[in-house]
Amino acid sequence: MDEVSVLAPATVANVVCGFDCLGFALSEPCDEMTVRRIDTREVRIINRDDYGLPTEPEKNVAGVALLAFIEAAGIDFGFEVEITKHIMPGSGIGSSAASACGAVVAANRLIDDRFTKLELVELAMAGEALASGSRHADNLAPCIYGGFTLVRSTDPLDIVEIDFPSLFATVIHPQIEIKTSEARAMLPKEVPLKNAIRNWSNLGALVAALAKADYGLISRSLEDTIIEPLRKSLIPKFDEVKGASLQAGALGGSISGSGPSIFMLSETPESAEKVGEAMSAVYTTTGIDFNTYVSQIHPQGIRFV
């Protein structure tokens, strides 16, 4: 086997009260990636889309992840990777994570799955660090494990797979740019203990509710009094989108990653579709281009094709 093709899914991180730890995998959109073994110990990037991402491996998220992979595997050959991105860079639904994860998962299959999932996340973190400037794994973990994951710690890396029931996500991606530096500058250095307690009570309840399939409790726990009130100002019509989504039957939701995408969770696909219509109705009034996605929370992460 000299070539492996995968679909690398979009992911949602910063799941409401799970800021910086909780994420989940969507079933779509997915990037298409093919990784080929080449005889030289190097990485070659071929972009098959119009995003104009760098082709120098050291400047490309998939490239950096593969360089880390080759180093860790101690192999004397390299990889060519062909990428058709369908997850728009900068959308806030794990575009760079999909590139990094797809590359290392496909390459791993070419060396007989020598690395564990945990090790693959660790390797993909090199790519994610290039994209975001910091080592974090909350999009990488669901991309590789699928479903809901909680990153308890990044050093040492500790990933928890969270049991969850049938759930559907609706995502709206308003095509505006949010600078990571700007979103990061909005984070407070300190938070009131009272709010922090409320947040960890909600996250503990959410994890229990997902395992029990208690949709009422899922809905009540989807509350963020810390990050959302600050960052929502970066996203036009955030309150209107959220309000219309809840009215259309969503369980709850918030900013995906650091935005600009907004996600909402629903118990049924019908409800998720209605939420998509409600979101679209709000955004058609703005003149801002947008995409919406309705997707199952996918129990699998990267799929081989």
Next chain:
Amino acid sequence: MDEVSVLAPATVANVVCGFDCLGFALSEPCDEMTVRRIDTREVRIINRDDYGLPTEPEKNVAGVALLAFIEAAGIDFGFEVEITKHIMPGSGIGSSAASACGAVVAANRLIDDRFTKLELVELAMAGEALASGSRHADNLAPCIYGGFTLVRSTDPLDIVEIDFPSLFATVIHPQIEIKTSEARAMLPKEVPLKNAIRNWSNLGALVAALAKADYGLISRSLEDTIIEPLRKSLIPKFDEVKGASLQAGALGGSISGSGPSIFMLSETPESAEKVGEAMSAVYTTTGIDFNTYVSQIHPQGIRFV
């Protein structure tokens, strides 16, 4: 039926990363309580121990809870309650919660269990407010529900029963006094966002680990970088007790409630016994009187006798 007797168990609140929300019920020590119906619409307290607690109902935790109960039930009779406390007041293992919960659970049986568990916690909160000056439910919830409980919110009251595996607790109660006001004054108004994130990641992981019976993850998640570093100074030899407990095989633990008791969790009763010996060995050097308890985490709260 004119008389009901119950055993009201000790409870541990502020379970490490679950500050102000997570608690569990011990199998011992328990208070013995008997509640009798009386024809007059009043509450009479009979103390059968040497703690000298008030017998005026308005100043007694069980009395205040029963007064709230009579009011909410709209009944035209009252109760006499006979209390033999075995949970020492001020020990930090839910002594006042046991009094309040035992009283309302027993009285509820006398009116054919008209109130739900959630409503009983709500009523017992009146008693707890007398004892601690604030409305909180993190000892009350496990006392009434048993097992591990998470109080997601007190207003409105929202209690989550947490699935958990076989677990054992070792408690050491050093007989020193910690003033609630002093322990409260140590709480920071604000906490670094970084520590708060670490804490909610740990609590999310702990809830998942309890449901999965993943003892390794339970152990790794039992970490508190916010409250313990501040409050441990109130308890002599805290670090030594914790260190010796971990060395004896404990999964982890911390201050019970706001102290002075320290609790540690273990996977097996043998390990919990060893932890008790290790704790005692540290405390015998101090000249401070102390008790230790080794107990299953009890799936039931209050038991009828």
